[in-house]
Amino acid sequence: MLAIHSLSKSFDKGKNYALENVTFDLKEGDVCAIVGESGSGKTTLVRLIAGLERPDHGSIALDGNIIASLDKFVQPEKRKIGLVFQEYALFPHLTILENVLYGISKLKNKKIRAQEMLDLVGLSEMGKRYPHQLSGGQQQRVALARALAPEPTLLILDEPFSNLDAMLRMQLRNEIFDIIKKTGVTVLFVTHDTQDALSVADEILILQNGKVVQKDAAANLYVKPNTLYVASLFGNTIQINKNLQTAFRCPLKEDCCHAIRNEKIKVNPTAVDSDCEYITNATVIKKIVLGDSIQLLLKLETGEQLTVMTQDKNVADTITIGFNSKDILEFND
Numbered sequence: 001m002l003a004i005h006s007l008s009k010s011f012d013k014g015k016n017y018a019l020e021n022v023t024f025d026l027k028e029g030d031v032c033a034i035v036g037e038s039g040s041g042k043t044t045l046v047r048l049i050a051g052l053e054r055p056d057h058g059s060i061a062l063d064g065n066i067i068a069s070l071d072k073f074v075q076p077e078k079r080k081i082g083l084v085f086q087e088y089a090l091f092p093h094l095t096i097l098e099n100v101l102y103g104i105s106k107l108k109n110k111k112i113r114a115q116e117m118l119d120l121v122g123l124s125e126m127g128k129r130y131p132h133q134l135s136g137g138q139q140q141r142v143a144l145a146r147a148l149a150p151e152p153t154l155l156i157l158d159e160p161f162s163n164l165d166a167m168l169r170m171q172l173r174n175e176i177f178d179i180i181k182k183t184g185v186t187v188l189f190v191t192h193d194t195q196d197a198l199s200v201a202d203e204i205l206i207l208q209n210g211k212v213v214q215k216d217a218a219a220n221l222y223v224k225p226n227t228l229y230v231a232s233l234f235g236n237t238i239q240i241n242k243n244l245q246t247a248f249r250c251p252l253k254e255d256c257c258h259a260i261r262n263e264k265i266k267v268n269p270t271a272v273d274s275d276c277e278y279i280t281n282a283t284v285i286k287k288i289v290l291g292d293s294i295q296l297l298l299k300l301e302t303g304e305q306l307t308v309m310t311q312d313k314n315v316a317d318t319i320t321i322g323f324n325s326k327d328i329l330e331f332n333d
């Protein structure tokens with residue numbers, strides 16, 4: 001339903017590309033998260049799809065119709081794309097109901113539709129209030145109601161929860177995606193928070209320096225990341241360089257890059273953990289208590305430093321650490 005082909009965008013006449021040769025498809029009803037570090041091109045990609053920027057190369061098609069290419073450009077308001085941004089972007093001088101009505105002024109049953117949307121987002125009684133009389137979470141639900149009112153083909157959410165504190169963020173994320181899934185609309189969801197992406201998305205598209213490095217089901221990205229960058233986005237990961245291979249006595253293939261997730265490194269593995277094939281000694285340099293667990297900064301005999309987690313509050317100053325070969329991640333980069 002969304003087909004992006006060879007999409008590129010430069011803001012400095014081709015010296016640097018904010019987005020380069022991006023190709024991917026979305027099926028109807030998919031919820032796809034776009035993840036990547038700051039500056040990787042997430043916002044540029046959704047602005048191109050929404051029609052807020054023009055591509056330098058490539059094309060975007062929605063429901064089989066080209067909406068942007070070198071010789072075609074459909075205006076944003078004609079694209080049937082709903083947008084929800086980080087800043088709620090509600091009109092402060094309009095009531096909540098008027099805000100939702102704004103995008104559907106030409107619709108016959110607009111008042112009924114707007115009220116339905118407020119019911120859907122759980123704000124039935126708030127129609128007469130003004131945005132400043134609502135909490136941040138409620139304002140974001142109004143923004144969602146307004147975006148859904150014209151029945152968009154595609155809904156784009158760009159960092160919609162960034163302005164909210166951690167507790168509210170998780171609650172609102174779950175509420176908003178419960179609402180979205182009821183409507184069956186196809187969603188592109190930009191986030192830098194991999195927990196958000198893993199919690200709600202069917203698929204995740206990873207951008208790095210404007211390029212797609214992986215698009216995969218959420219579960220696969222953790223288990224089978226394509227690159228060290230992807231692995232690191234989904235949890236602390238250590239590259240097993242030559243020094244670490246020496247320390248752990250685990251020679252690995254020369255032409256590949258290898259890594260291990262910090263959480264897979266066991267502290268003082270016992271006979272029960274005999275699955276730890278590679279073991280080395282380490283000196284504890286620093287202990288940081290993080291609630292129930294303790295983060296240890298370690299120095300190995302080869303001079304390498306790394307951090308591991310343990311539940312053992314009485315860990316000695318010299319310890320053993322180890323990991324299993326099945327937990328080694330291997331990449332070609």
Ligand SMILES: Nc1ncnc2c1ncn2[C@@H]1O[C@H](COP(=O)(O)OP(=O)(O)OP(=O)(O)O)[C@@H](O)[C@H]1O
Pocket residue numbers: 011017018036037038039040041042043044045192
């Ligand atoms: N209007 C613009 N003019 C010039 N450069 C821009 C413009 N918009 C984006 N860029 C550049 O394009 C690159 C990608 O930016 P973009 O905002 O798409 O990244 P992002 O992944 O959304 O980052 P963030 O997570 O920080 O929002 C960056 O190098 C940015 O500086």
